Ligand SMILES: Nc1ncnc2c1ncn2[C@@H]1O[C@H](COP(=O)(O)OP(=O)(O)OP(=O)(O)O)[C@@H](O)[C@H]1O
């Protein structure tokens with residue numbers, strides 16, 4: 122099972138849009154895929170039309186008293202399941218802190234899922250906290266949406282520094298451009314120049330597109346209602362890149 | 373598999389009206405049903421409680437591997453392939469490879485007809501269950517269609533069990549539907565007059581100890597004959613290598629049965645049939661040998677360093693060419709009057725062997741006869757094995773291998789006469805020894821044959837020097853491996869011949885054969 126986390130310390134950059142659409146593509150490609158909506162706001166859960174509630178809440182999950190498998194909901198799509206968000210995930214930090222090795226805890230909880238899923242996508246809340254640290258330990262790769270501005274590039278550098286300090290050598294960091302607006306000169310410039318300087322950067326930018334905004338109204342991944350739009354095509358080629366980088370077998 | 377399965381008396385329309393009054397339904401698809409259940413000839417997926425289904429969804433192929441309880445294990449958005457190695461790398465291939473190995477996936481049943489699919493929605497417009505109306509028609513491999521009764525399937529979704537239950541309660545309560553316990557798969561097969569698992573290459577006859585040996589032996593031979601005939605069409609169409617393999621095993625077992633239980637059936641006829649089965653053994657050898665080389669090809673490549681592996685490809689083409697020729701030759705034999713005559717005469721003979729009273733053992737109870745024969749062949753295994761030292765020539769190991777095979781077959785024929793656990797333990801112990809002897813013999817033959825093949829390739833012309841070189845390296849590799857396997861023999865034999873097994877053999881086979889005491 123490959124564990125991918127859609128992560129950025131910043132809010133509103135397209136983490137959830139990426140998690141939901143990439144998960145949909147993974148499932149369509151024949152991989153048994155699970156999305157875990159770690160954000161108490163529950164945006165991903167909402168896109169899948171599921172109630173943001175988990176029996177036993179975060180406490181049950183973190184303590185290991187609740188088997189993850191019993192809390193999982195099938196989405197409307199073949200191969201694609203969801204572990205919903207819950208309001209109590211707000212205090213996930215505190216709950217983790219009570220455990221023996223808080224940062225290793227998540228990895229341990231996820232282990233039994235490997236039998237049932239090929240790909241796990243974690244949709245993370247925007248923050249740097251004990252939860253995100255636990256995510257870094259559990260994940261094979263971080264998918265990092267980056268809006269092409271100088272400021273967001275600085276935050277990206279901080280993330281790489283953090284990985285080095287924590288000696289998380291096995292953690293792949295895969296940034297990609299998100300909400301790219303070609304009409305903006307700065308966006309164009311950064312998108313055209315940066316990838317050449319940074320090998321980790323995925324090559325496909327996700328354009329700013331009204332269809333992505335409409336996911337909220339449609340309550341569905343793009344593939345369901347706008348499979349042929351440019352943004353859907355971009356997610357598709359982004360997924361191909363991710364799958365190739367992480368060697369996710371391509372049935 | 374569906375959560376619930378109901379046969380429909382009532383028409384679909386009025387049932388839908390009732391459902392709509394209680395649930396929110398959304399049409400998902402309407403149209404034709406096109407699915408194919410696939411399995412290997414020997415039902416490997418069925419034996420592992422799995423179902424492989426290829427489905428055509430509006431012109432797009434999709435293939436699902438599920439546990440019989442419905443859990444999806446792997447899937448792909450492409451049509452089914454014949455061999456595991458034809459599937460693109462991924463979880464589906466990973467799941468299939470160890471199970472089906474070299475066997476071809478064949479359509480077991482094809483379903484056509486009509487299908488209407490509805491999603492049952494909750495107030496978030498989330499699908500919480502699915503309802504499928506089916507008017508299926510089943511097709512076998514020939515073009516006979518058969519309508520199955522129309523039905524309604526309820527599919528539950530993970531995490532939404534209460535919703536599916538509520539739906540089922542409504543259908544079973546107010547709507548008065550009754551659950552059907554058989555599934556579509558079983559019904560389709562039944563309509564085709566088949567039973568899942570109706571072929572297996574394993575043998576186990578329910579024999580009773582007091583059965584006259586003549587009857588028991590006929591029962592064994594009849595089953596072997598059935599196996600042989602069952603595999604013939606697959607051999608003729610060369611679907612995969614295992615048809616010929618099972619065909620040959622049936623021939624060998626038949627020969628062993630005839631040779632080892634000599635005084636049970638009338639001697640004159642047995643003599644004639646033994647000749648004919650020996651002929652069947654010999655005409656099937658060349659094609660099988662080539663099958664084995666082709667199956668071993670990836671292993672052969674493994675003997676070479678990675679950069680030299682591609683050099684062996686022309687050798688594979690050579691093998692494939694010769695395999696085709698040998699199969700053509702074999703098919704001619706199977707269509708010959710000699711083979712047809714054998715089939716007719718053998719069938720008649722198994723029906724009415726006649727003269728069992730005049731044979732020495734035909735009327736004796738089978739347990740006595742089996743004990744005596746097995747005990748005798750077992751002692752031969754011990755004798756031959758103990759005589760083999762580090763310097764013994766390959767021919768002696770070959771001889772022991774053949775004796776072991778006879779011992780094995782006899783135990784398998786008559787295993788129902790002995791406590792299952794005991795005979796199972798012995799067969800397993802023997803298998804350990806047989807594996808070693810088999811590997812040794814195969815390597816020995818391969819080292820010799822590969823030499824011959826490379827000479828033939830030179831004679832046929834056009835063979836790159838790299839290929840001949842690679843073959844030379846391969847022979848060296850196989851030679852080294854052969855020496856290792858030879859080394860292991862004494863330990864393997866000792867393990868088989870250990871006191872515990874000897875004691876078990878004495879108790880099982882010796883006790884009731886007083887003339888051997
Ligand atoms: N490529 C895009 N084009 C247009 N709008 C987008 C795009 N990606 C995301 N959005 C919109 O931007 C908003 C934030 O996106 P999203 O929820 O994916 O970001 P996020 O990083 O997960 O946010 P949060 O930090 O709040 O979890 C949403 O309203 C979404 O519809």
Ligand SMILES: [Mg+2]
Pocket residue numbers: 136137138160164244245246
């Ligand atoms: Mg989000």
